[in-house]
Amino acid sequence: MANKMAACIFCKIVKGEIPCFKLFESDKALAFLDINPLSRGHALVIPKIHGEKLTDIPDDHLSELLPIAKKLAIASGAKDFNILQNNGRIAHQEVDHVHVHMIPKPNEEEGMGIRWPQQKTDMDKLKALAEEIKSKM
Numbered sequence: 001m002a003n004k005m006a007a008c009i010f011c012k013i014v015k016g017e018i019p020c021f022k023l024f025e026s027d028k029a030l031a032f033l034d035i036n037p038l039s040r041g042h043a044l045v046i047p048k049i050h051g052e053k054l055t056d057i058p059d060d061h062l063s064e065l066l067p068i069a070k071k072l073a074i075a076s077g078a079k080d081f082n083i084l085q086n087n088g089r090i091a092h093q094e095v096d097h098v099h100v101h102m103i104p105k106p107n108e109e110e111g112m113g114i115r116w117p118q119q120k121t122d123m124d125k126l127k128a129l130a131e132e133i134k135s136k137m
């Protein structure tokens with residue numbers, strides 16, 4: 001973990017070792033503009049502590065992220081937008097430090113494109129799955 005943190009670009013941004021276009025900061029979180037934006041106003045919110053995936057960050061450090069994403073959405077003036085948080089390479093996570101994207105969607109071409117491969121619904125299997133997941137929470 002220590003080596004990963006030392007190399008982590010977002011930890012370096014938190015420490016001020018790499019500059020960013022900072023938009024908001026609190027004790028536990030930092031928000032800044034994405035340097036490879038999908039649209040005007042595309043911003044990131046990160047916890048200040050290092051964790052690769054959502055499941056690695058304590059709840060009290062996660063709870064600020066969504067309200068900050070909401071502030072960014074309002075301040076950007078975006079009417080339509082996506083809030084996105086990817087975990088793992090095949091889920092399109094490129095930086096291994098938890099981050100929430102706020103991506104304005106001003107038109108069909110800019111912002112996020114989504115492929116939504118809906119699966120055929122089997123109500124009995126869904127019911128069994130719900131029971132399985134509930135039993136583990």
Ligand SMILES: [Zn+2]
Binds near residue numbers: 008012049050097
């Ligand atoms: Zn980090």
